[in-house]
Amino acid sequence: MQTIILAGGRGTRLDPYTRILPKPLIPIGDKPIADILVQQLKSSGVDEIIMCLGYLADFIKLYFQDGSHFGLDIRYSVETAPLGTAGPLKLVADLEDDFLVVNGDELTTLDFGALYGHHIAMQADMTVAVHKKAVHSAFGVLEIKDGQVTAYSEKPTTNYWASMGIYVINKRVISLIPENERFDMPDLVKALLSNHAQVVSYESEDLWFDIGTPEDLEKAKEVFKELKLS
Secondary structure, three states, X not given: OEEXXXXXXXXXXXXXXXXXXXXXXXXXXOEEHHHHHHHHHHHOOOOEEEEEEOOOHHHHHXXXXXXXXXXXXXXXXXXXXXXXXXXXXXXXXXXXXXXXXXXXXXXXXXXXXXXXXXXXXXXXXXXXXXXXXXXXXXXXXXXXXOOEXXXXXXXXXXXXXXXXXXXXXXXXXXXXXXXXXXXXXXXXXXXXXXXXXXXXXXXXXXXXXXXXXXXXXXHHHHHHHHHOOO
């Protein structure tokens, strides 16, 4: 099973930490985020990883090298200008028919092998791992029609499905990604839907952290320390 790890972003929301280290190398316990991720992928049956790099690429190359220390093959694709979260896929050679794509700052207990198996069983063009999130309003919310209040909810909670930044993609999808342009995963999903492609979800209740702020990072450290995954 082949996996692309997207690790080229600047991680500006974690400034000032990311002025020194690329976000995937920020430690959780005694190991970097991406180290934990690579070992989880290997345990799920991944045998080759392609890291798509940009910002501070040499730091990540130096840490992971050829992957032999982890018991798998690691190679690299380096962008010379920011290409977003889908654009870097266009640069990768020798893709398998179906492959995982994972953000390099993922902290999750998701079963990557089960996700891949679901994608194959569904014969999908793209499978998106999703996680249910809730937004709690601090205000009363009104429904209004033609100037009249038709309903009122006091501080309601809205549930929605959030993308976990983890995908399985069939390589025929790559043709929809433009050359040398910034193109993000939401752009790719929209392009697929416009072309009536098979885009399916994989609903996960697994632990998942979107590490967007230093506060999120500290919370993730505490939880993963208890799980002893790092």
